[in-house]
Structures are given as structure tokens and as C-alpha cells.
Amino acid sequence: MTLFRARVTSQSLTRWCLCLVMATAAGACRSESKPESPPEAPAASVQAAAAEEPVDLHGTGGVEGVDAAYDRSRQPAKFIAALGIAPGQRIADVGAGQGYFTQRLAEAVGPTGRVVATDINDEAIRRLRERVLARKNVEVRKVEPDAPGLEAGTYDLILLSEVDHFLSDRVDYLTRLRAALTPQGRIAVTHLRAMRPPLAAAAQTAGYAVVSEYNDLPDHYLLFLRPTVSP
Numbered sequence: 614m615t616l617f618r619a620r621v622t623s624q625s626l627t628r629w630c631l632c633l634v635m636a637t638a639a640g641a642c643r644s645e646s647k648p649e650s651p652p653e654a655p656a657a658s659v660q661a662a663a664a665e666e667p668v669d670l671h672g673t674g675g676v677e678g679v680d681a682a683y684d685r686s687r688q689p690a691k692f693i694a695a696l697g698i699a700p701g702q703r704i705a706d707v708g709a710g711q712g713y714f715t716q717r718l719a720e721a722v723g724p725t726g727r728v729v730a731t732d733i734n735d736e737a738i739r740r741l742r743e744r745v746l747a748r749k750n751v752e753v754r755k756v757e758p759d760a761p762g763l764e765a766g767t768y769d770l771i772l773l774s775e776v777d778h779f780l781s782d783r784v785d786y787l788t789r790l791r792a793a794l795t796p797q798g799r800i801a802v803t804h805l806r807a808m809r810p811p812l813a814a815a816a817q818t819a820g821y822a823v824v825s826e827y828n829d830l831p832d833h834y835l836l837f838l839r840p841t842v843s844p
């Protein structure tokens with residue numbers, strides 16, 4: 614039990630959970646890097662830190678700079694550049710978790726832009742709010758699982774990063790998201806590569822086309838959607 618509450622393994626745990634999902638869905642757990650071994654017994658200092666880690670944070674992603682292997686996999690700088698964000702844009706970071714990308718998104722939109730980071734997890738919300746307290750261009754918003762909680766016609770980019778597997782109905786959720794986009798707005802979706810097929814199928818059913826795709830991340834796909842129908 615202590616093992617699974619270790620702070621240093623929380624990001625690895627997310628990947629392990631995703632790998633389990635992938636293994637079920639695709640029969641394999643793909644990773645460019647050497648597959649992570651099951652976490653080893655933590656050292657005494659880690660065990661002490663583990664006692665402070667709320668179990669509630671499991672599945673909420675990570676924070677950049679904590680786990681070098683995880684950062685190598687996610688390539689945050691490259692990822693944000695690939696999003697093609699312009700200063701002043703309004704962005705929704707749906708299922709932001711602990712905010713792995715939120716701070717970089719805020720920097721990319723600059724002081725005239727705005728990032729709304731949503732999540733359903735109270736502890737992730739609390740931690741992310743603390744972390745972005747000094748940033749005037751970020752709002753952290755608690756939402757309900759089946760309602761994006763985003764204003765209509767407002768967002769130039771809506772990011773779903775490693776979140777769609779949590780949605781009870783991808784098609785319904787993506788359909789609801791459409792109203793929140795500006796006329797030229799895009800949805801960016803990223804996840805481990807084996808998770809692409811169900812998302813791509815749902816996006817098509819929900820009335821979106823894949824308008825571009827970025828293929829230069831080690832483990833993740835990144836695709837951009839635009840509506841093919843009006844809200």
C-alpha cells in the first residue's frame with residue numbers, strides 16, 4: 614500500500630494505469646523508451662514523503678520537473694510549440710489534473726491571453742490553484758464529469774491531454790465541447806499512441822475532422838480537430 618502512495622511513483626503510476634488500459638485495448642503497452650519496471654521498494658525518505666501524498670491524486674497526471682523519464686516522454690517544450698498558440702488566445706486545459714501543461718500554456722498565451730484549467734478532482738484542483746496563484750491569466754475551474762463547464766464561443770484551443778479515457782461517453786463530451794469553440798477554434802487531443810483509435814472514431818461521430826497531426830513525440834499522438842458541423 615505504501616508503495617502505491619509514494620510521491621515519486623505517482624506519475625509512473627498514471628503511466629502504469631494507462632498501460633493496463635492499453636494492454637486490454639490493444640494487447641500491448643507501447644513505449645519508445647525502455648518499459649518501466651514495476652516500482653521498487655521506496656527508500657526511507659520516499660516512504661516518509663509517501664505518508665503526505667493524498668491517495669486522491671492518483672490518476673491526475675504529474676508536474677513537470679519531478680520525474681526526468683516522464684518529462685522525456687512528454688516533451689513539454691516541444692509539445693507546447695506544436696500547439697501553435699498565439700499570444701492573447703483563450704485556451705481550455707480540460708482535465709488539467711495537477712497542471713502538467715497549464716503553466717506553459719499560460720506562458721504561451723501571455724498576459725493578454727487566458728487559460729481555463731478544468732478538472733473533477735478536488736485535490737488536483739486545490740494543488741493546481743496554489744501553484745498558479747500568482748498567474749493572473751489562469752483560472753482553475755471544478756467541473757462535473759459530463760459537462761465541460763466552458764463558455765460558448767470562447768476558446769481558440771481546447772486541450773484534452775490524457776483525459777479522454779476517463780470520459781463516460783467520448784462522443785457526447787466532444788459534441789458538447791463544440792459550442793465552446795470560437796469560429797476558428799481547434800481541439801487538440803493527446804494521449805499515448807495506442808489510445809488514438811477510440812478517440813479518432815468518437816471525434817468523427819461527434820462531427821469533427823482531423824485537420825492536422827503532430828508525430829514527433831516519443832510516446833504520444835497529438836491531433837487537431839475542427840468541427841465539420843455547426844454547434
Ligand SMILES: C[S@@+](CC[C@H](N)C(=O)[O-])C[C@H]1O[C@@H](n2cnc3c(N)ncnc32)[C@H](O)[C@@H]1O
Nearest residue numbers: 673674708709710713732733734758774776779
Ligand atoms: C491523467 S490526468 C491528465 C492530467 C494532465 N492533463 C496531463 O496531461 O498530465 C487526467 C485528469 O482528467 C481528470 N478528469 C477525468 N474526467 C474528467 C472530466 N470529465 N472532466 C474534467 N476532468 C476530468 C482527472 O481528474 C485527472 O486529473
